[in-house]
Amino acid sequence: MMDRTHRAFRRVAAMACAVALVLPLTACDALTPGSAAVVPGPRSVPSSTAVPDEDITLRLQFADAPVMVDALIAAFEKDHPSIRVEPHYKTFPDYVQNLKLTMTSDTAPDIAQYAVGMNDLAADGQILDLAPYREAYGWDDAIPPVSLDQLTAGRRSEATGGRALFGVPAGLSITGIYYNKKLAERAGIGSPPRTLAEFEDQLAAAKEAGLTPLGVGALDSGGIHLWAALLNQTMPTDDYWDWVNGTKGATIETPAGITASELVVEWGRKSYYNKSANGTAQIDSTARFTKGDSVFLINGNWAAGQLATTMGDNVGFFPMPGVQASDPTVASGFSVSYAVSSRSEHPEAAGAFLDFLTSPEAGQIISDNGFLPPNPEAVAKPDGVLADIAEGHRRAVADDGITTFPDFAAPAMLDRLRSGIQKLIADRVKPADYLDSLQDQWEEHHAR
Numbered sequence: 001m002m003d004r005t006h007r008a009f010r011r012v013a014a015m016a017c018a019v020a021l022v023l024p025l026t027a028c029d030a031l032t033p034g035s036a037a038v039v040p041g042p043r044s045v046p047s048s049t050a051v052p053d054e055d056i057t058l059r060l061q062f063a064d065a066p067v068m069v070d071a072l073i074a075a076f077e078k079d080h081p082s083i084r085v086e087p088h089y090k091t092f093p094d095y096v097q098n099l100k101l102t103m104t105s106d107t108a109p110d111i112a113q114y115a116v117g118m119n120d121l122a123a124d125g126q127i128l129d130l131a132p133y134r135e136a137y138g139w140d141d142a143i144p145p146v147s148l149d150q151l152t153a154g155r156r157s158e159a160t161g162g163r164a165l166f167g168v169p170a171g172l173s174i175t176g177i178y179y180n181k182k183l184a185e186r187a188g189i190g191s192p193p194r195t196l197a198e199f200e201d202q203l204a205a206a207k208e209a210g211l212t213p214l215g216v217g218a219l220d221s222g223g224i225h226l227w228a229a230l231l232n233q234t235m236p237t238d239d240y241w242d243w244v245n246g247t248k249g250a251t252i253e254t255p256a257g258i259t260a261s262e263l264v265v266e267w268g269r270k271s272y273y274n275k276s277a278n279g280t281a282q283i284d285s286t287a288r289f290t291k292g293d294s295v296f297l298i299n300g301n302w303a304a305g306q307l308a309t310t311m312g313d314n315v316g317f318f319p320m321p322g323v324q325a326s327d328p329t330v331a332s333g334f335s336v337s338y339a340v341s342s343r344s345e346h347p348e349a350a351g352a353f354l355d356f357l358t359s360p361e362a363g364q365i366i367s368d369n370g371f372l373p374p375n376p377e378a379v380a381k382p383d384g385v386l387a388d389i390a391e392g393h394r395r396a397v398a399d400d401g402i403t404t405f406p407d408f409a410a411p412a413m414l415d416r417l418r419s420g421i422q423k424l425i426a427d428r429v430k431p432a433d434y435l436d437s438l439q440d441q442w443e444e445h446h447a448r
Contacts, residue, residue, distance in 0.1 A: 042122055044129040044159035045340065045347045049136045049355075054082065056349045061088045061102065061109040063095035064336050065171065065302065068369035072170065075365060076356045083349050085111075103127065103341060110344040111353060114167035114337035119153045122166045127339040130165040131157035133351045139168070142358035143374040147172065151337055167337035168354040170362065171371030174333040174393045174402070175225045176319040178289065178297040178307060178385070183211055187295060192318040194325040196233055203272045206295040213272040215294035216425070217282030223264075223421035224414075225282075225332065226298045228406050229320035230260035232330040237403060244409045246446040252409075253435045261431035264424040278422045300333075301389045304370030308385050317388035319396060328399030329392065332406075336371065410445035413438070 062069055066089050073085045088109065090098075096115055102108060103126045112127075121127050134140065139148060151167040177199075179192070184202075187209040193199040206213035216222045231240065235256035242250035267273065274280065274294055282299060289297040290310040297303075307315045319331040338357070340350045356362055363373035364380060372393050373379050382390050396402050407414040420437055423429035 042129050042155060042158065042164060043125045043342050044157065045132055045351060047132050047136070047159075049133060049348060049351055051080075051083070051348045051352050052346070055084070056082060056346050057084045057086055058111060058344075058346060058349055058353060059086050059088060059109040060111040060338070060353075061090065061095070062113040062338070063090050063092040063115065064113065065369060065371065067305075068171065068366060068371065071365045071369065072357065072362055075361055076353055079356065080349075080352060083352065085353060106343070108341040108343045110341055110346060110350050111338050112341060114151060114335075114339045118166060118339060122153045122155070122164070122339075126342055127166055128342050128344075128347060129155075129157050129159060130168065130340065130351070130354070131160040131162060133354070134165050135160060137351070137355045137358070139355075139358055142378075143169065147335060147374045150335060167339045168357055169335035169337040169374045170357040171336040171366045171369075172333060172374060172393065173300050173302060173335065173371065174319065174331050174389065174396060175229060175298070175300040176317055176331055176389075176392055177229075178299060178303070179316050179318070180289070180292060180295055180311070181314050181316055183292060183295045187211055189295070192316065193321050195321050196230075196323050199321055200267075203267065203296070204270070207270065207272060212274050212294040213296060214267070215274045215285045215289045215297040216277040217280045217285030217299075218273075218277045218418075218422055218425055219279055219281045219284075220418070222280075222282040222285055222298055223277070223425060224405070224407065224417050225300065227260060227264055227417070227421050227424070228332045228403075229298065230263050231257065231406070232332065232401075232403060233320055233322050233327070234259045237330060237401065240403060243442065244404055244406065246409070246442075248446075250442075252438050252442065253432070257435045258431050261424055261434055264421065265427055265431060268425045268427055273425060277425055301370055301372060301393075304385055304389055305368070306370070308370070311385075313384055315385045317385050317392060319392040328401045329395040330399070330401035330403060331392065331396045332404065333393070333396070333402045334404060335374075409438075410441050412445070413441055416441045 069087055073087060077083065077085060099115060103112060103121050118127060147169045148165055151165055152163045153166050155164040157164040187206040189202045189205055193202055203213040216226055235254065243252050274285065285297060286299055286303045286306065290307060319329050338354060340347055344350055360378040363375060363378045366373045367379045367382055370386065372390060376390060407417055416437055420429065420434045424434055
């Protein structure tokens with residue numbers, strides 16, 4: 001049997017290797033007219049971490065958690081009065097689709113959220129290898145190495161000889177099921193389910209009580225989170241990782257894939273989903289959940305801050321349970337991380353900002369905003385739904401059960417997944433045909 005430590009390293013390294021595959025992007029072998037020339041091969045930050053004694057402005061472009069980012073910037077600037085961080089927020093689709101153009105232009109931001117396409121940009125020298133800062137700042141002492149190893153892009157550092165590092169995490173994520181405690185009690189549901197079958201029984205109980213069992217925002221990513229959560233329980237994680245990573249001979253057309261897809265169809269036939277789930281965005285399904293529109297909600301920890309604020313102690317969270325109570329906790333997740341542009345004139349100042357993200361002060365801000373700090377031991381113990389999420393994430397990490405999202409399997413997989421799952425929810429496609437469409441996309445990409 002494969003050594004558990006080796007498997008863990010292979011997986012976290014593969015997560016970073018897959019990040020570039022979420023949405024279709026053109027290859028990074030050319031630039032737009034007027035942009036600076038490509039610097040061949042990865043480049044490293046300077047070995048010195050000394051910040052120049054002058055007023056500096058850093059431009060930061062990002063796509064997730066604007067409230068958290070604003071709070072982090074305010075705290076950093078208070079500690080570093082000579083450095084001003086100028087945030088530039090973009091919606092995630094816009095951010096991802098324009099990332100190559102953004103990072104290869106002469107006006108590239110100093111710091112950018114690590115996202116789709118960063119691996120190619122790292123290979124082309126457009127973002128800096130932070131491995132020297134990893135050693136100089138002692139980030140391995142402040143951040144569990146597993147969190148940094150997600151951001152190696154599968155490369156070794158030319159500067160240090162160890163693993164490269166192309167980003168620093170500022171919040172980890174996990175997907176799962178939120179539940180309205182008062183509505184659950186009305187349906188006779190007393191505690192989170194221990195097995196997938198128990199969860200199905202609870203969905204049926206909610207329906208029997210005249211309540212909407214499960215809120216799904218399938219217009220964008222909610223349906224994908226639902227299908228992936230079920231797939232995590234039915235498909236062996238090694239097989240799943242082989243498929244996401246493009247391992248020769250891997251396939252999603254398996255009995256496990258059929259089972260997960262059939263459950264999505266069956267729950268739709270039983271009217272377990274909110275009405276117009278396919279026309280509801282994830283943010284809207286979350287807002288409706290706060291108003292009591294469903295007993296359960298599929299979403300990630302990024303919604304926890306909103307839910308804790310509006311629902312208080314009336315909301316709880318659990319990862320999708322396994323087939324057996326003894327099964328490991330397996331759930332999709334990744335990190336909100338930041339990279340440094342090779343065009344930055346102030347890499348030392350950018351490094352100081354990234355180092356601040358590893359501090360207990362930043363960790364508390366991250367935790368307060370519903371994300372999981374890379375080093376949970378450095379922050380106050382959360383309570384309420386935030387404690388539920390932290391415990392679920394802890395179990396998943398301990399069980400080697402954090403998997404990446406299925407749309408990482410190929411550049412055009414996101415749209416294929418989203419439209420296919422919408423058809424499953426509406427009972428307009430057979431599970432086998434849905435999986436066949438995914439595998440066709442997979443083979444089209446990995447046959448190259």
